[in-house]
Amino acid sequence: MCALSFKGIGSGGFGGYELTDQLQYNLKWFIDAGLLKNGAYNIYLYDSASWYDDDESKLHPVLDERYEQGRVWEGIGREWVWESGISLGSGAINPFRVSGVYANGSFYDKDIEGIFAHHIDYLNGRIIFDEPKNSETDIRAEYTTRAVHVGFADDYDFRVLMLDAVEEFLLDTMPSGTPAREHQIWLPSIFIEITEGKQRGLQLGGGQIKTRYAIFHIFADNPQDRNLLMDWLDFQSRTTFWMANLNSITFPFDSYGNIVSGVTNWQNMTINYPWKKLRVVDGTSSKLNSLNSKLFRARVTWEIEVDIGEI
Secondary structure, X not given: OOOOOOOOOOOOOOOOOOHHHHHHHHHHHHHHHHHHHOOOEEEXXXXXXXXXXXXXXXXXXXXXXXXXXXXXXXXXXXXXXXXXXXXXXXXXOOOOOOOEEEEOOEEEEOOOOOOOXXXXXXXXXXXXXXXXXXXXXXXXXXXXXXXXEEEEOOOHHHHHHHHHOHHHHHOOOOOOOOOOHHHOOOOOEEEEEEEEEEEEXXXXXXXXXXXXXXXXXXXXXXXXXXXXXHHHHHHOOOOEEEEEOOOOXXXXXXXXXXXXXXXXXXXXXXXXXXXXXXXXXXXXXEEEEEEEOOEEEEEEEEEEEEEEOOO
């Protein structure tokens, strides 16, 4: 009697990553990298004054039920740029990583120990101190924020925009958020959804060409950002790139959202730990009806092919 055996299982086994997650993460990192290389980021330096004459390098204490009050201090924007080696040239200030924090004018390196020891949470754009700081302390940092948040359709943000905030949209108001950064809505945003698929034979003797549809849900607070992001994603139809193998790479962040030692950027992951080549064979784009005067939407869909020779 022939034993039953699953086909196509990757090296990660149960608890590892297969096609859907491989696509999601690599698409996010591909878009993040493309946006950065085209200037979609903001630089905040110590003593850089904004239009309302305040120093935007100044961080603010926020409530987070997981930490003692005074430990979490947030800056501007949803995410801070973690990638290294991104260069635009032409005299532009390139994105950079956070090197540490200032407290009442004194600088404390990111690796310092003692009462000013801290963690840099790049995912939520904030500093988490080991010990709480008084709310009157002047805490600052120099950092780079992403101009566009890229997430997944399973994220809390997407559910709020599509479901929880409908009543607010009908009242022509923006969605409300709690003080913690990860529970606030930031625009413009792109949310990735991997949907239905199909397959056909790859070659005589085995293998399959897997087809999947990736939907990019675009939200913005003005039509210009919505139109630009829709066009930029639409322009990538017919593109091809290697994906990094999630079962082999070191993921960029630790439990605090800080960068793991040795991690540089997604491009180097694809070089050092290649998985499969992703092909965008077709794409469509369309504007969607706005739920109110302050929210503008679009959708871009890619038809993607990936060769799986092990099936």
